[in-house]
Amino acid sequence: MQQPYEKYYVPAQSPWPIVGAVALFLIALGAGNFVVEATQGKEGYGGYVLLAGIVTLLVMLFGWFKNQIDESMSGLYSAQLGRSYRQGMSWFIFSEVMFFFAFFGALFYARMISVPWLGGSMNNEMTNVVLWPGFEAIWPLVKTPDGTTTQQMGPAGLPTINTIILLVSSVTLHYAHVGLEKGKRKQLTWLLGVTILLGCAFLVLQVEEYIHAYKELDLTLQSGIYGNTFFMLTGFHGMHVTLGTIILMVMFLRVLKGHFTPDDHFAFQAGSWYWHFVDVVWVMLFIFVYVL
Amino acid sequence: MAHSTDTIAPEHTTAHEHDDHHDHHIPSGIKRWLYTTNHKDIGTLYLWFAFIMFLIGGAMAMVIRLELFQPGLQIVDPNFFNQMTTVHGLIMVFGAVMPAFTGLANWLVPMMIGAPDMALPRMNNWSFWILPGAFLILLSSLFMEGGGPSFGWTFYAPLSTTYSGDSTALFVFSVHIMGASSIMGAINVIVTIFNMRAPGMTWMKMPLFVWTWLITAFLLIAVMPVLAGAVTMVLTDKFFGTSFFNAAGGGDPVMFQHIFWFFGHPEVYIMILPAFGIISQIVPTFARKKLFGYASMVYATASIALLSFVVWAHHMFTTGMPVAAEMFFMFATMLISVPTGVKVFNWVATMWRGSMTFEVPMLFAVAFIVLFTIGGLSGLMLAITPVDFQYHDTYFVVAHFHYVLVTGAIFSIMAAVYYWLPKWTGKMFDVTLAKWHFWCSLISVNVLFFPMHFVGLAGMPRRIPDYALQFADFNKWISLGGFAFGLSQLIFLALLIKACRKQGEPVSSQVWEGAEGLEWEIPSPAPYHTFETPPVVK
Numbered sequence: 105m106q107q108p109y110e111k112y113y114v115p116a117q118s119p120w121p122i123v124g125a126v127a128l129f130l131i132a133l134g135a136g137n138f139v140v141e142a143t144q145g146k147e148g149y150g151g152y153v154l155l156a157g158i159v160t161l162l163v164m165l166f167g168w169f170k171n172q173i174d175e176s177m178s179g180l181y182s183a184q185l186g187r188s189y190r191q192g193m194s195w196f197i198f199s200e201v202m203f204f205f206a207f208f209g210a211l212f213y214a215r216m217i218s219v220p221w222l223g224g225s226m227n228n229e230m231t232n233v234v235l236w237p238g239f240e241a242i243w244p245l246v247k248t249p250d251g252t253t254t255q256q257m258g259p260a261g262l263p264t265i266n267t268i269i270l271l272v273s274s275v276t277l278h279y280a281h282v283g284l285e286k287g288k289r290k291q292l293t294w295l296l297g298v299t300i301l302l303g304c305a306f307l308v309l310q311v312e313e314y315i316h317a318y319k320e321l322d323l324t325l326q327s328g329i330y331g332n333t334f335f336m337l338t339g340f341h342g343m344h345v346t347l348g349t350i351i352l353m354v355m356f357l358r359v360l361k362g363h364f365t366p367d368d369h370f371a372f373q374a375g376s377w378y379w380h381f382v383d384v385v386w387v388m389l390f391i392f393v394y395v396l
Numbered sequence: 397m398a399h400s401t402d403t404i405a406p407e408h409t410t411a412h413e414h415d416d417h418h419d420h421h422i423p424s425g426i427k428r429w430l431y432t433t434n435h436k437d438i439g440t441l442y443l444w445f446a447f448i449m450f451l452i453g454g455a456m457a458m459v460i461r462l463e464l465f466q467p468g469l470q471i472v473d474p475n476f477f478n479q480m481t482t483v484h485g486l487i488m489v490f491g492a493v494m495p496a497f498t499g500l501a502n503w504l505v506p507m508m509i510g511a512p513d514m515a516l517p518r519m520n521n522w523s524f525w526i527l528p529g530a531f532l533i534l535l536s537s538l539f540m541e542g543g544g545p546s547f548g549w550t551f552y553a554p555l556s557t558t559y560s561g562d563s564t565a566l567f568v569f570s571v572h573i574m575g576a577s578s579i580m581g582a583i584n585v586i587v588t589i590f591n592m593r594a595p596g597m598t599w600m601k602m603p604l605f606v607w608t609w610l611i612t613a614f615l616l617i618a619v620m621p622v623l624a625g626a627v628t629m630v631l632t633d634k635f636f637g638t639s640f641f642n643a644a645g646g647g648d649p650v651m652f653q654h655i656f657w658f659f660g661h662p663e664v665y666i667m668i669l670p671a672f673g674i675i676s677q678i679v680p681t682f683a684r685k686k687l688f689g690y691a692s693m694v695y696a697t698a699s700i701a702l703l704s705f706v707v708w709a710h711h712m713f714t715t716g717m718p719v720a721a722e723m724f725f726m727f728a729t730m731l732i733s734v735p736t737g738v739k740v741f742n743w744v745a746t747m748w749r750g751s752m753t754f755e756v757p758m759l760f761a762v763a764f765i766v767l768f769t770i771g772g773l774s775g776l777m778l779a780i781t782p783v784d785f786q787y788h789d790t791y792f793v794v795a796h797f798h799y800v801l802v803t804g805a806i807f808s809i810m811a812a813v814y815y816w817l818p819k820w821t822g823k824m825f826d827v828t829l830a831k832w833h834f835w836c837s838l839i840s841v842n843v844l845f846f847p848m849h850f851v852g853l854a855g856m857p858r859r860i861p862d863y864a865l866q867f868a869d870f871n872k873w874i875s876l877g878g879f880a881f882g883l884s885q886l887i888f889l890a891l892l893i894k895a896c897r898k899q900g901e902p903v904s905s906q907v908w909e910g911a912e913g914l915e916w917e918i919p920s921p922a923p924y925h926t927f928e929t930p931p932v933v934k
Binding site: 206219336 | 423427430431432433515516517518519521522525526528529530532533562565566567568569570572573576579582583584586587588590591592617618619620621622624625626628629631632635636637638639640643644645646647648650651654655658718
């Protein structure tokens with residue numbers, strides 16, 4: 105709207121979306137069969153289909169992004185397209201927020217409603233007396249109504265260290281971004297590198313924490329609603345950190361190749377937004393899963 | 397005002413005609429459709445896909461009505477009957493109505509706001525082409541050992557977790573893909589509207605179809621991820637030993653309903669807000685008056701969307717919620733009838749003292765206004781908590797949501813197709829066939845759904861393949877209406893095939909006397925690339 109007579113840029117046809125469609129088809133078909141086969145000990149080909157789908161998806165991602173980077177580097181894109189990308193990324197992050205919202209909702213519902221009701225609160229005394237005699241409503245739910253026991257994963261130790269790591273990584277990434285915008289490539293490179301290392305450290309410690317939970321605390325995905333919400337929330341968060349780290353690694357390689365200018369670096373900005381989003385989710389997790 | 401878009405700087409209307417150095421080659425063959433980044437091609441793909449799904453989902457409804465033609469079990473096995481009700485619902489919601497609206501958005505939004513195409517054309521292609529795979533998986537699961545999903549399209553726990561078959565995993569992953577498709581489609585629509593409007597196309601000049609789709613897209617991005625969360629929890633509960641929806645582990649099956657309907661109620665408005673937009677485009681054209689209360693239409697749409705987030709538990713009045721919660725959800729739900737009433741009032745006021753003619757799109761639009769209002773009023777009855785205790789899970793509910801979805805959403809889609817089809821093909825469709833289609837559909841759909849109110853109030857439960865003898869006569873008529881409605885759609889199929897073969901009289905750019913807006917100022921058929929430089933809207 106600032107340049108009213110600018111010509112519109114419409115991207116040319118591309119084979120990559122259809123490759124991506126085949127990939128998602130194979131992933132869904134393969135995963136749907138693999139889940140059944142793996143959990144029920146059946147014979148089948150689901151795992152192979154899933155693998156083929158993932159490989160196709162990786163090929164698609166590589167091809168599509170390569171295509172995209174080449175077009176961007178050759179100066180094909182207009183300012184308007186850049187705005188479209190930024191807005192699209194913001195809405196994508198909003199959709200991710202809503203995905204986590206569903207699992208936080210489950211956590212809050214369990215803590216505030218279903219567990220207290222099973223314990224007899226409000227007008228549910230008979231639920232407790234008749235159906236689940238002796239069940240005590242406590243959180244973390246270390247003993248479920250059917251008697252499965254587990255232990256609490258407190259905030260001290262690894263979770264606190266991980267919180268500090270992620271918070272610091274957000275700061276380092278922010279100053280890497282500032283470096284990019286001010287043309288200080290050295291600051292950009294080393295701070296981005298530090299951010300990636302912090303991300304990897306977080307992931308290693310998260311695995312460490314899972315091993316501790318399974319081996320020593322007997323806290324597993326099957327330990328009732330406490331274990332369910334713990335592992336689903338931290339697990340999906342961990343997957344997002346993994347994806348975020350990979351994105352930042354790609355950005356690192358592009359920085360080394362000299363890509364991005366102080367005022368045109370959508371990919372970097374999107375990766376940075378994604379990383380800050382993942383960081384905010386962790387802060388919520390730390391408060392509601394570990395501390396409270 | 398709504399339609400002050402009629403003056404356009406002439407040198408920018410169809411600049412492509414004078415613009416030779418640009419590539420005008422229209423790709424041909426299968427690659428055109430597989431690789432396409434053109435919003436019109438993708439819109440066409442969406443619309444045909446939705447229509448095929450409508451016929452498949454409709455065939456399943458025919459199986460249901462065949463079984464219910466007489467009391468007793470005769471045609472199909474009860475488990476297969478359950479699969480039919482489940483997959484019929486899933487296909488109609490995710491395969492027919494939603495893709496049809498996305499197809500219309502693809503075709504129309506860029507033309508209406510003066511954009512060259514959607515903002516993210518390659519993602520647009522991706523979001524369409526992942527849909528056929530998702531439905532292929534869902535449909536093929538019907539042929540698996542143990543059958544397809546049979547827990548209702550709402551897949552309540554524990555039906556979907558404890559008592560479901562192996563196909564549940566395929567169901568979960570196919571829903572994930574449908575969700576991804578909707579989210580990408582919605583992001584595209586939102587970004588297009590925010591970023592691609594032509595100079596001068598200010599917010600309060602946007603056609604209402606664009607406004608309603610903008611708000612719909614926001615709802616989609618907000619709630620489709622919640623659906624993804626719900627199916628993921630079903631997957632882990634069923635296969636990986638979690639107990640989100642199992643009291644033995646501290647969870648609650650009612651929690652499933654809360655999460656599902658937090659998605660599900662905004663989803664209902666996702667399927668009706670674009671319909672409101674379509675009717676708001678059509679009625680002014682054939683009443684030859686400006687839309688009454690344009691601004692109030694916009695605010696009403698936004699209010700409906702916001703309220704849709706705080707009414708979900710009216711689907712759950714019989715689950716034993718605390719009374720305070722039931723009261724809250726009852727009143728919040730009844731509040732929605734205010735903005736909805738504003739809309740119906742405005743449509744009627746637009747027609748008031750208009751110079752009305754009744755071309756086929758207008759016939760469907762008027763039928764929409766009357767029949768959707770019937771569905772809205774039965775919805776108001778269902779919102780009343782103590783009354784809902786009687787209506788819950790009966791055919792009254794089935795009657796209610798088919799009035800708003802079939803004579804509401806689907807009639808609006810048909811109205812839209814008849815309204816814009818001449819713009820798409822450049823030829824007038826076969827009006828005789830269209831009128832046959834309208835009148836056959838209108839009569840049969842009421843024979844089909846109206847008696848459901850009566851059997852429902854008398855206590856006939858939904859989703860059961862058999863019923864008590866006193867419901868036999870009504871059910872015979874319902875089934876006959878159903879078959880007639882199903883057959884009527886074959887007239888539509890014939891008409892669409894003729895239209896796609898470009899048979900018929902050529903039409904002018906404006907097509908309908910009284911039609912206003914940017915899309916009526918470009919040639920018919922609309923050129924492959926509409927605007928290459930932004931038109932100026934004054």
